[in-house]
Amino acid sequence: MSTTHSKVAVVVGGASGIGEATAEQLTRTGHQVVVADLTGDAVVDVTDEASVEALMAGVLDRHGRLDVVVNSAGTSTVGRIADLELAEWQRVVDVCLTGSFLVIKHAARVMEAGGSIVSVASLNARQPGAGMSPYCSAKAGLAMLTEVAALELGPRGIRVNAVSPGLVVTPLTAPAMDIPGIREDYLANTPLGRSGTPEEVAEAIGYLAAAEWLTGEVLDLNGGAHLQRYPDLLRHIEAAFG
Numbered sequence: 001m002s003t004t005h006s007k008v009a010v011v012v013g014g015a016s017g018i019g020e021a022t023a024e025q026l027t028r029t030g031h032q033v034v035v036a037d038l039t040g041d042a043v044v045d046v047t048d049e050a051s052v053e054a055l056m057a058g059v060l061d062r063h064g065r066l067d068v069v070v071n072s073a074g075t076s077t078v079g080r081i082a083d084l085e086l087a088e089w090q091r092v093v094d095v096c097l098t099g100s101f102l103v104i105k106h107a108a109r110v111m112e113a114g115g116s117i118v119s120v121a122s123l124n125a126r127q128p129g130a131g132m133s134p135y136c137s138a139k140a141g142l143a144m145l146t147e148v149a150a151l152e153l154g155p156r157g158i159r160v161n162a163v164s165p166g167l168v169v170t171p172l173t174a175p176a177m178d179i180p181g182i183r184e185d186y187l188a189n190t191p192l193g194r195s196g197t198p199e200e201v202a203e204a205i206g207y208l209a210a211a212e213w214l215t216g217e218v219l220d221l222n223g224g225a226h227l228q229r230y231p232d233l234l235r236h237i238e239a240a241f242g
């Protein structure tokens with residue numbers, strides 16, 4: 001067991017994009033950071049309960065404490081509801097919603113008072129996007145799950161928050177940026193007129209993780225895009241691919 005007193009953080013989905021930037025941010029602010037992902041040092045699959053349970057138990061065993069858990073694992077798909085295979089719906093909901101439930105559940109079991117859990121929801125938790133039914137539904141569910149978990153865990157001194165980013169160019173979203181019209185429509189939906197960076201989201205996650213009187217918050221971070229309406233991505237995708 002480690003004798004150090006620095007805070008220990010686990011970033012699930014920490015090998016790429018927003019999670020990777022968050023691992024760097026938490027390291028900069030003095031945390032010992034465990035990066036957990038489908039590949040890498042701490043392997044976890046958020047859709048597998050035994051894997052999530054083993055991750056949290058392993059961190060506690062190795063570091064002696066667990067202060068911060070960030071859940072940035074995510075995936076998406078595109079398809080109209082009438083055409084969408086059940087398996088594709090299930091794949092996205094399993095990672096984005098059920099996976100978040102498992103991460104919160106097993107973090108809560110090992111955390112003590114002062115612990116803090118931050119999930120990455122999305123602008124799509126509040127803005128519907130045509131062709132994105134499983135992702136939007138899962139992220140809306142994650143926003144509510146955050147609030148319920150904050151209610152349940154508050155009396156134990158554990159805080160639960162989420163950040164809801166708008167467009168951030170990462171390996172998840174980069175392929176869509178090559179489809180004509182999509183980036184332009186996103187930016188037209190955004191009063192500040194630009195996408196965000198993984199580092200900007202990481203900074204907000206760092207704040208949510210640290211702010212000791214903040215719980216049950218789902219923080220919109222999107223250049224004001226939540227004030228307008230989500231772009232019609234399907235129109236551009238169907239124009240590009242038929």
Ligand SMILES: NC(=O)c1ccc[n+]([C@@H]2O[C@H](COP(=O)([O-])OP(=O)(O)OC[C@H]3O[C@@H](n4cnc5c(N)ncnc54)[C@H](O)[C@@H]3O)[C@@H](O)[C@H]2O)c1
Nearest residue numbers: 013016017018045046072073074120122165167168170172
């Ligand atoms: N990029 C954006 O514009 C944007 C906007 C809003 C919300 N988000 C959310 O932010 C989070 C991070 O996304 P990103 O853009 O950094 O994408 P990313 O693809 O760069 O990172 C996602 C990470 O999650 C991991 N992951 C996927 N399935 C997993 C599983 N079953 N178990 C463990 N890890 C798994 C991937 O391996 C990857 O490293 C996601 O939840 C995403 O939905 C992203």
